[in-house]
Amino acid sequence: MELEYTQTVCVFKTNGKCSTLKETNCVNCKFGKTKRQFNSENDKSIKRNRKLGNCENCKYVKEPCRLSTEQKVKVGELKCLN
16 A cells, blocks of 8 residues: 555555545555645645635634644734735
8 A cells, every 4th residue: 555656655644544535545646645745735725825814714723724834833823924
């Protein structure tokens, strides 16, 4: 159950198993991402939502999402970018 690109490990693989999908076949998986790919795409999404002002009234999380380069902060300390 190894990824086809064996030089990296999928960020979703935990204890040798996929933590995202119920039925998995890691070879040619469309969801497989390296940690670097995941952070890049996640950061892009966070920046977009901050720019659109979606962070202020987020209904999904109590604590603001943070970029991979930001330290963990307490609620109310991280403000959305305008």
